[in-house]
Amino acid sequence: MSHSHSHHGHDHMHGHGGKNNAKGLAIALTMTTSIMILEFFGGLITNSLALLSDSGHMLSDAASLALSLAAMWFAKRPASPSKTYGFYRFEILAALFNGISLFVIAAIICWEAYGRFLEPPTVASSSMMMIASIGLLANLLSAWSLTRKSDIKGNINVRSAYLHVIGDALGSVGAIVAGLLIWLFGWYIADPIVSVFVALLILKSAWNVIKTTIHVLMEGTPTTIDQEQVVQTLEAIEGVINVHDLHIWTITSGLDSLSCHLAIEDHADSQQVLQEAITRIEERFKIQHTTIQVEKPHILHPTFKV
Numbered sequence: 001m002s003h004s005h006s007h008h009g010h011d012h013m014h015g016h017g018g019k020n021n022a023k024g025l026a027i028a029l030t031m032t033t034s035i036m037i038l039e040f041f042g043g044l045i046t047n048s049l050a051l052l053s054d055s056g057h058m059l060s061d062a063a064s065l066a067l068s069l070a071a072m073w074f075a076k077r078p079a080s081p082s083k084t085y086g087f088y089r090f091e092i093l094a095a096l097f098n099g100i101s102l103f104v105i106a107a108i109i110c111w112e113a114y115g116r117f118l119e120p121p122t123v124a125s126s127s128m129m130m131i132a133s134i135g136l137l138a139n140l141l142s143a144w145s146l147t148r149k150s151d152i153k154g155n156i157n158v159r160s161a162y163l164h165v166i167g168d169a170l171g172s173v174g175a176i177v178a179g180l181l182i183w184l185f186g187w188y189i190a191d192p193i194v195s196v197f198v199a200l201l202i203l204k205s206a207w208n209v210i211k212t213t214i215h216v217l218m219e220g221t222p223t224t225i226d227q228e229q230v231v232q233t234l235e236a237i238e239g240v241i242n243v244h245d246l247h248i249w250t251i252t253s254g255l256d257s258l259s260c261h262l263a264i265e266d267h268a269d270s271q272q273v274l275q276e277a278i279t280r281i282e283e284r285f286k287i288q289h290t291t292i293q294v295e296k297p298h299i300l301h302p303t304f305k306v
Contacts, residue, residue, distance in 0.1 A: 023149050025150065025161060027146075028145055031139075031142045032165065036058035036061075037055075039132075039135050040059075046125075047121055048178075049192055052112075061167070065164065068161045071091040071094035075091050088252035091156070091252050091253065092217060092253075096210065096214070098209065099207075099209035099213060102164065102205065105202065106203045109202075112195070113193075117189065123182055126183060135168070139165055139169035139172055146162045146165065151254070155253040156209070156253045167198075167205060174195065178190040221248045222256050225248055227246065229284075230243075230258070233280050233285075234280070239267075239272075242262075243261070243263075244260070245261045246260040247260070255289065256285075256287045257289040260292055261301075262277060264294055264296065266296055270294040277294075
């Protein structure tokens with residue numbers, strides 16, 4: 001005897017974002033684009049690599065924020081026979097692209113800084129600090145809007161966009177520090193030094209995003225869930241002999257799935273065991289998308305071969 005069950009709650013399939021992620025991203029996109037233009041022309045006028053590199057970083061950020069918004073729009077599209085999970089994974093792909101773009105930007109900044117280490121150019125420090133201060137204020141407001149209006153902890157796509165904004169803020173802080181050192185001591189080499197330091201901070205954040213998105217795309221078990229605890233929870237149900245073929249994975253941020261087979265005793269009520277399993281998984285591990293097959297011990301499955 002075998003029984004399979006698929007428990008699909010429509011609310012959690014469409015509301016995994018939590019807060020109004022799109023609104024926070026739209027505000028951040030508007031402010032980032034405005035400051036990007038200001039810092040680009042400001043960098044040309046003041047001859048500051050710190051400002052130019054930060055504006056280049058912001059160009060990527062604006063593209064990443066726009067991509068994140070597009071990903072949310074795609075994620076809302078309904079499932080189809082060819083894409084049975086819909087387009088939720090587009091958000092994960094957008095986050096991966098954002099992480100990779102951060103690596104590219106950091107590499108460009110380091111390359112430009114290398115040339116300036118050899119021949120530090122003259123920089124208009126006072127104008128540089130003024131423009132960077134405006135950029136910092138805008139970046140902090142963007143980060144605040146994302147924190148208040150979006151789910152930066154639960155949604156990796158929004159978190160990657162948030163890291164872009166924080167990277168911008170670090171770039172602005174770096175430009176201010178470099179401008180101050182140039183203004184006080186005439187240390188023009190401070191401009192490329194600070195740029196490299198900011199690039200390294202960007203790389204650290206980018207690596208965390210890329211590592212997380214690859215884990216999701218590889219169908220890895222969510223980091224918040226211990227598979228052994230799931231097994232123990234299911235095997236504690238009266239009548240369950242063992243749990244096998246257990247898989248736990250993330251579809252997109254805030255939407256985890258589980259599938260498994262439960263071998264039960266011959267006298268056990270399969271429907272009662274099934275309901276108890278669904279309830280325990282949802283209550284303890286917050287997984288609402290479950291597919292559980294309940295079967296008697298004599299059921300045989302084909303051996304999986306690679």
